[in-house]
Amino acid sequence: MLLGRWVLVVPVKDARRGKTRLADVLEARARAALVRAMALDTVEAVLAVPRVARVVVVTADPEVTAGAAALPRVRALPEPPAAPDDAAGWASLDRAVSAGVAAARAEAPTAHVGVLLGDLPGLDPAELDAALAAAEAHPLAVLPDAEGTGTTLLTARAGTALRPAFGGGSAAAHRALGHAELVLPADATLRHDVDVPDDLAALVARGVGGRTGALLRRLGPLG
């Protein structure tokens, strides 16, 4: 039985290729471990949201797949095959998101669908619950990241098609595609994805827990 009316799609890049913008402060193995820890912490926070019935994780990463599949109400979907235009930029992320949305719609045709990026390890489930409640007022909605340029959450109500346009400037691109902007304070955990070393430092300063917190404590001072 559905707990809520939402299915959330969480895309996670193969950890061995992820978070390249953290390369100055973390070596490759630590970075891959961080991508995995952040992704699974994000999924666990989503599972704690009463409005969310199920989660679809789209990834080519074997450890994220195994970790996600071990969680209740989570389906791990393999990354769709690459296409020639992937090298040009964000096409592979949009393709992964679209595959996840299609799977969500096939599993639960009457559910609303949300896409949440998989690098929000400090996420407060109550904030996501409130944002999804607000999103229910709109056929399509977008929540910009803390800088206001990217997207952390993209939603489509049941029966409304979702066309993703992730990548640089995606908040404006999603608004142009008809997504109503959700308004949350700039310090909302839902707006704070981890992209660059300063984001990681801010996360540590706020006192992140879970797998990500344990890993960062084990790794010691960054850089």
Ligand SMILES: Nc1nc2c(ncn2[C@@H]2O[C@H](COP(=O)(O)OP(=O)(O)OP(=O)(O)O)[C@@H](O)[C@H]2O)c(=O)[nH]1
């Ligand atoms: N499945 C899938 N997820 C992706 C892909 N590209 C990005 N993501 C995920 O989308 C979210 C936002 O991506 P970014 O912030 O650019 O993360 P990233 O690509 O690991 O970081 P950089 O290498 O620093 O650009 C993260 O959860 C990524 O894991 C992709 O091609 N496939």
Ligand SMILES: C=C(OP(=O)(O)O)C(=O)O
């Ligand atoms: C892909 C995106 O994420 P980021 O800005 O975190 O790279 C986006 O915001 O569309």
